[in-house]
Amino acid sequence: MVDPAPSDDASDEALMAAHVAGDRVAFTRLFDRWAPRLRQTFARSGARRDEANDLVQQTFLQLHRARADFKPGALLRPWLYTIALNLRRQQLRRAGRKPETALGERAEQVAVAGDDPDASLMGRVVHAALASLPEAQREVIVLHWFEGLSFREVGEIVGATQTAVKVRAHRGYAKLRAELEAAGVTAADATSYAGAGE
Numbered sequence: 001m002v003d004p005a006p007s008d009d010a011s012d013e014a015l016m017a018a019h020v021a022g023d024r025v026a027f028t029r030l031f032d033r034w035a036p037r038l039r040q041t042f043a044r045s046g047a048r049r050d051e052a053n054d055l056v057q058q059t060f061l062q063l064h065r066a067r068a069d070f071k072p073g074a075l076l077r078p079w080l081y082t083i084a085l086n087l088r089r090q091q092l093r094r095a096g097r098k099p100e101t102a103l104g105e106r107a108e109q110v111a112v113a114g115d116d117p118d119a120s121l122m123g124r125v126v127h128a129a130l131a132s133l134p135e136a137q138r139e140v141i142v143l144h145w146f147e148g149l150s151f152r153e154v155g156e157i158v159g160a161t162q163t164a165v166k167v168r169a170h171r172g173y174a175k176l177r178a179e180l181e182a183a184g185v186t187a188a189d190a191t192s193y194a195g196a197g198e
Helices: 012-020 024-044 049-065 076-093 103-109 121-131 135-146 151-156 162-184 187-196
Strands: none
Touching: 012 076, 012 135, 012 162, 024 049, 024 076, 024 121, 024 135, 076 135, 076 151, 076 187, 121 135, 121 162, 121 187, 135 151, 135 162, 162 187
């Protein structure tokens, strides 16, 4: 007897288990659920729109190829973000570029799209401020502030202890706050933007 396909409200882990068992619809549901969020994560890391789209595709290709390694009972979200973050790092190394750019330059690079919440003026300023941070701090802030992961989960993803992640976050938030204040954005405005971007 064939197990029924997971419902639309199935957990990520149930969908991944179904995918491991050969259910292609489950993989499509995972993609539909996570692709927009990963695209935003890549954009917040400084990726251009075309790079973000390519990275999303590569992330799901890697996820598919590594499906046999998925352990029952494990959470999918940290694993997915680990794949995504590693792909972004590889892309930056291959391109031989650092994601840090000047605040004004980065604000000019952020594309404007009609229904994209990240395309607002606030989005451009926040993205530019994020781009000014060192990569290690930006990764932690994007995963913690925007994606809502715990410091423990962020540590698993970036390969650092929870204490090291907290130190990176503290330093990164201080730099981010200074960049935003210099651009005339209050912490409250930036915090409300981060919540709206999810």
